Amino acid sequence: MLKxxxxxxxxxxxxxxxxxxxxxxxxxVQRAASIQAPPEKVFVxxxxxxxxxxxxxxEKKDPAMKRTFGAITAGKGASYAWDGNxxxxxxxxxxxxxxxxxxxxxxxxxxxxxxxHNIVVFTLETKGDGTHVTWAMEGPVPYFAxxxxxxIDMDSMVGKDFEAGLANLKAxxxx
Numbered sequence: 001m002l003k004x005x006x007x008x009x010x011x012x013x014x015x016x017x018x019x020x021x022x023x024x025x026x027x028x029v030q031r032a033a034s035i036q037a038p039p040e041k042v043f044v045x046x047x048x049x050x051x052x053x054x055x056x057x058x059e060k061k062d063p064a065m066k067r068t069f070g071a072i073t074a075g076k077g078a079s080y081a082w083d084g085n086x087x088x089x090x091x092x093x094x095x096x097x098x099x100x101x102x103x104x105x106x107x108x109x110x111x112x113x114x115x116x117h118n119i120v121v122f123t124l125e126t127k128g129d130g131t132h133v134t135w136a137m138e139g140p141v142p143y144f145a146x147x148x149x150x151x152i153d154m155d156s157m158v159g160k161d162f163e164a165g166l167a168n169l170k171a172x173x174x175x
Contacts, residue, residue: 016150023146029158030136033166037173039124039131043101045172046122048074049093055168057161062088070094089113093120108137114145133169135162 035042045051050073053059062084070079074095081092090112097105102124110116118139125132137158141149 016147020143020146020150023141023149025141026138027141027149027154028136028138029155029162030134031159031162031166032132032134033163033170034127034130034132035170035173036130038129039101039126042124042131042133042169042173043104045169046104046124047078047095047098047100049078049080049095050074052080054172055165057164057168058082058084058088061085086113108139116145133166135166137162 045055049069059065065082065084065088068081070077072078073080076095076098078095078098079092080094081090082088083090089110091108091110093109094107095104096107097103104122106120108116108118108120110118116139118137120135120137123134123136125134
C-alpha cells in the first residue's frame with residue numbers, strides 16, 4: 001500500500017512540474033480607473049516618487065518602511081528604494097520613461113521576498129473632462145515562479161493593490 005501511495009505522489013508531483021513547464025513565460029496585471037481631473041494633475045503624483053505616499057497602497061501596509069530616494073525623485077532617471085516588512089519586501093524603482101502628461105514607465109526590481117524584475121507603465125488618456133488612468137505591470141515568469149503561479153494567481157494578488165492604489169490616486173487628485 002505504501003508503494004502505491006508513493007507512486008501516486010511521484011506521479012502527481014511530476015504532473016505539476018510538467019504542467020508548470022507549459023505555463024506562459026510572462027505575466028501581465030492591469031487595472032484602470034477614471035479620475036475627474038486633467039491628466040496634468042494626475043501625472044504629477046505618479047511622476048514624482050516623493051508624492052507616492054499620497055496614494056501608493058504599499059505605503060499604508062508598512063508605515064515603518066525604510067525609504068531611500070535617489071538624487072532625482074521626479075521624471076526620467078528618478079529612483080527610489082524601500083526595505084519593509086513581509087507585506088512590502090525589499091526593492092527599487094527607476095523611472096525609465098516620462099512623457100508629460102501621458103506616460104510614466106518604471107523599472108521595478110524586487111530583492112525580497114523573491115527576486116523579480118518587472119516593467120510598470122502608467123498611461124493617462126484624456127476622456128472628456130477627466131483622465132482614464134491605466135496601471136500595468138509585466139515581467140518574466142521563470143520556471144520556479146510558474147509553479148507558484150499555479151497556486152497563487154498573480155492577477156488577483158497584485159490586482160487588488162492596483163485597484164486600491166487607483167482609488168487612492170483618484171481620492172488624492174479629486175480632493
